[in-house]
Amino acid sequence: MKNTKSMISTIYETLHAADLDALEGIYKNWASDYEHDVINLAGYVGHLITSDLLLTYLKNDKAKVLDAGCGTGLVGEIFHKNNFNNIEGVDFSQEMLSVAHQKNIYQSLKLVDLTKELDYEDNWFDAIVCAGTFTCGHVGPEALKEMVRITKEGGYICFTVRKQEWEASPYMQIISDMELSESWYKLVHETAEYNVKEGVSCQLCLYQVN
Ligand SMILES: C[S@@+](CC[C@H](N)C(=O)[O-])C[C@H]1O[C@@H](n2cnc3c(N)ncnc32)[C@H](O)[C@@H]1O
Numbered sequence: 001m002k003n004t005k006s007m008i009s010t011i012y013e014t015l016h017a018a019d020l021d022a023l024e025g026i027y028k029n030w031a032s033d034y035e036h037d038v039i040n041l042a043g044y045v046g047h048l049i050t051s052d053l054l055l056t057y058l059k060n061d062k063a064k065v066l067d068a069g070c071g072t073g074l075v076g077e078i079f080h081k082n083n084f085n086n087i088e089g090v091d092f093s094q095e096m097l098s099v100a101h102q103k104n105i106y107q108s109l110k111l112v113d114l115t116k117e118l119d120y121e122d123n124w125f126d127a128i129v130c131a132g133t134f135t136c137g138h139v140g141p142e143a144l145k146e147m148v149r150i151t152k153e154g155g156y157i158c159f160t161v162r163k164q165e166w167e168a169s170p171y172m173q174i175i176s177d178m179e180l181s182e183s184w185y186k187l188v189h190e191t192a193e194y195n196v197k198e199g200v201s202c203q204l205c206l207y208q209v210n
Helices: 009-015 019-028 035-039 046-057 075-080 092-101 141-151 165-166 170-182
Strands: 065-067 089-091 108-111 125-132 152-164 184-195 200-209
Touching: 009 019, 009 035, 019 035, 019 092, 035 092, 035 184, 046 075, 046 152, 046 184, 046 200, 065 075, 075 165, 089 092, 092 108, 092 125, 108 184, 125 141, 141 152, 141 170, 152 165, 152 184, 165 200, 170 184, 170 200
Parallel strands: 065 089, 065 125, 089 108, 125 152
Antiparallel strands: 152 200, 184 200
C-alpha cells in the first residue's frame, strides 16, 4: 500500500489489520487517544468535511440521522452543535462507543458491524453520514447498498473514502451501478483533504437516494 509509511503507527496498524477482530482490538486500545492522534498528529478532517457538506443540504434539524462508524463522536458533536438531536451512532468498537456515550450527544448508540445486513427497516433514516470508515480493512463499498436501503427516498448519504481504499476497492463500479439503476444520484463527488498533516486525500461524496 502506498503513502502510508509516514503515518503514526496506530493509523498504520488500523490500515493493515489482518481481519475485523484484529481491527477491533486496535480500536479497543486506541479509543482514549484516538481524537488526539487523528486530529493533532494526522490532521484528520473527515468529520468536518462530511458534516459541513451534509449540513448545507439537510436543513431540518429534526431529521433522523445515522452516524455510521461514529467512533468517539466527532461527527455527532458537530450535528449536536447545529441543534440536531435525533442522531443515532453505530460502531463495532464498544470502547469507541463508550467515549461517544460520555458526550451525551446521541439519541442512541449501538454496537453494529457495518459489513453485515443492518437491523433497520427500509426507508428509516433521513440521512446517513459516514466519516473515516470507508478505509482500508474497515468497511468496503458493498455496505453502501445497505445504507441506501435504510435511507428514505430523497434522503442523503454523505461519506468519505480514503485515497488508498478508493484505489484498491470497486467503489467507482458500485457507485456508478447504483446511479445507473437509479438507486441514488450524485450531488457532490470530489477529491478533498483528509489527513492534512500526512498529505492523504479522500473522495468526499454526497448522494441522494431515489
Ligand atoms: C477512522 S475511525 C472514524 C470514526 C469517526 N467517524 C470519525 O470521523 O472520527 C473508523 C471507525 O470505524 C469503526 N469501524 C471499523 N470497522 C467497522 C465495522 N465493520 N462496522 C462498524 N464500525 C466499524 C471503527 O471502530 C472506528 O470507530
